[in-house]
Amino acid sequence: MSQGTLPGLGAAAPRAAEFGRDALVVCDNLVRIYQTGSIEVQALQGLDLLVDAGEMVAVVGASGSGKSTLLAVLSGLDAPTAGRVRVGSWDLMAMSRRDQLAYRRSTVGFVWQQTARNLVPYLTAAQNVALPLVLAGSPRRARPARVAELLELVGVGHCAGRRPQEMSGGEQQRVAIAVALANAPQLVLADEPTGELDTATSQQVFEALRAANRELGATVVVVTHDPTVSGQVERTVAIRDGRTSSEVLRRTEVGADGAHAVVAEEYAVMDRAGRVQIPADHRAALDLTRRVRLTLEADAVSVRRDDGARR
Numbered sequence: 001m002s003q004g005t006l007p008g009l010g011a012a013a014p015r016a017a018e019f020g021r022d023a024l025v026v027c028d029n030l031v032r033i034y035q036t037g038s039i040e041v042q043a044l045q046g047l048d049l050l051v052d053a054g055e056m057v058a059v060v061g062a063s064g065s066g067k068s069t070l071l072a073v074l075s076g077l078d079a080p081t082a083g084r085v086r087v088g089s090w091d092l093m094a095m096s097r098r099d100q101l102a103y104r105r106s107t108v109g110f111v112w113q114q115t116a117r118n119l120v121p122y123l124t125a126a127q128n129v130a131l132p133l134v135l136a137g138s139p140r141r142a143r144p145a146r147v148a149e150l151l152e153l154v155g156v157g158h159c160a161g162r163r164p165q166e167m168s169g170g171e172q173q174r175v176a177i178a179v180a181l182a183n184a185p186q187l188v189l190a191d192e193p194t195g196e197l198d199t200a201t202s203q204q205v206f207e208a209l210r211a212a213n214r215e216l217g218a219t220v221v222v223v224t225h226d227p228t229v230s231g232q233v234e235r236t237v238a239i240r241d242g243r244t245s246s247e248v249l250r251r252t253e254v255g256a257d258g259a260h261a262v263v264a265e266e267y268a269v270m271d272r273a274g275r276v277q278i279p280a281d282h283r284a285a286l287d288l289t290r291r292v293r294l295t296l297e298a299d300a301v302s303v304r305r306d307d308g309a310r311r
C-alpha cells in the first residue's frame with residue numbers, strides 16, 4: 001500500500017457514530033459499585049439508556065434493581081464508578097463542584113417520593129416555587145408571574161398562600177413539580193412521586209408531570225411502581241439487576257370505528273455488545289439452559305434449545 005493512499009482511506013472510512021449523539025440523556029455502560037466495609041454492591045452493572053429531548057419515560061423495576069441509583073447519577077448527586085453519562089452538554093463524569101451546582105440549578109429539576117423532602121415546611125407554596133428563582137438570581141419583578149404560571153400549570157393555583165402542612169399530599173407533590181420546573185430545566189427527574197398517594201391523587205400528580213412535558217417541553221424521567229403512571233407514558237424502561245432489560249412502547253391507534261386504542265408492545269433491550277436477556281418464563285417454557293442454538297433466518301434470529309449432549 002503506498003503511503004499516498006492513507007489520507008484518502010482515512011477520509012473515506014466511516015466514523016463510528018457516537019452512541020446517543022442526538023439524545024438529551026446518554027448513559028453508556030454505567031457502573032455504580034457501593035462499598036460498605038468488605039461488602040460490595042453493584043447497583044448499576046453496565047446500564048445503557050438513551051432519552052431524547054421531549055420524551056416522557058417511566059423507569060420500572062424490582063426493589064434494589066438500581067432505579068434510584070440511576071436517578072441520583074442523572075441528578076448529579078452521585079457519581080458512577082465507571083461508564084459515561086451525559087445530559088445535554090454536561091459530561092456528568094467530569095464536573096467540578098461548581099459545575100455540579102450550576103447543573104442542578106439550570107438543567108435538572110428533581111421531585112422526591114417523600115412529600116416532606118421536596119418543600120421547605122415554613123414557606124408557602126408560592127415562596128417554595130420562588131426559592132430556586134431567587135437562588136438562580138432571576139429578576140425580582142418577573143418572579144410573581146412565573147410562580148403563578150407554574151402553580152396554575154400543575155393545578156394548584158389555589159394553594160399559593162398555604163404552607164405544606166395546610167395542603168394534601170397530592171397538592172404538595174404538585175407544588176414540588178412546580179418547584180422543580182422553576183428554572184425551566186431541560187430534564188425533570190421524579191423518584192416515585194406518587195409512592196405515598198392513592199390512585200386518584202396519583203393521577204393528578206401524573207397529569208402535572210405530563211403538563212410539564214407537553215406544555216413546557218421538559219423531558220421527564222419518572223421512576224415508579226405505579227401502573228397508573230407507567231401505563232400512560234409512551235415508553236417504559238424496565239431495569240433488572242442494574243441494567244436495562246426490556247422496554248414497552250405505547251402508541252395510540254384509531255380503529256375503523258374512529259375509537260382510539262392504546263397498543264403496547266414489549267421489546268427486549270440489546271446492549272452494545274449484542275447481549276439480550278431472555279425472560280425467565282420464556283427460558284422455563286422451552287427449557288433453555290446454559291447453551292442455546294442461534295440461527296440467522298431471513299428476518300429473525302431464532303434461539304433454540306441445545307438438544308445435543310448436555311455437558
Ligand SMILES: Nc1ncnc2c1ncn2[C@@H]1O[C@H](COP(=O)(O)OP(=O)(O)OP(=O)(O)O)[C@@H](O)[C@H]1O
Pocket residue numbers: 034035036041042043061062063064065066067068069070
Ligand atoms: N448508599 C448506598 N450504600 C450501599 N448500597 C447501596 C446504597 N444505595 C443503594 N445501595 C444498594 O444498591 C442497590 C440498588 O439500590 P437502588 O436504591 O438504586 O434500587 P431501587 O431500584 O431504587 O430500589 P427501590 O425500588 O427499593 O427504591 C441495592 O442493592 C441497594 O441496597
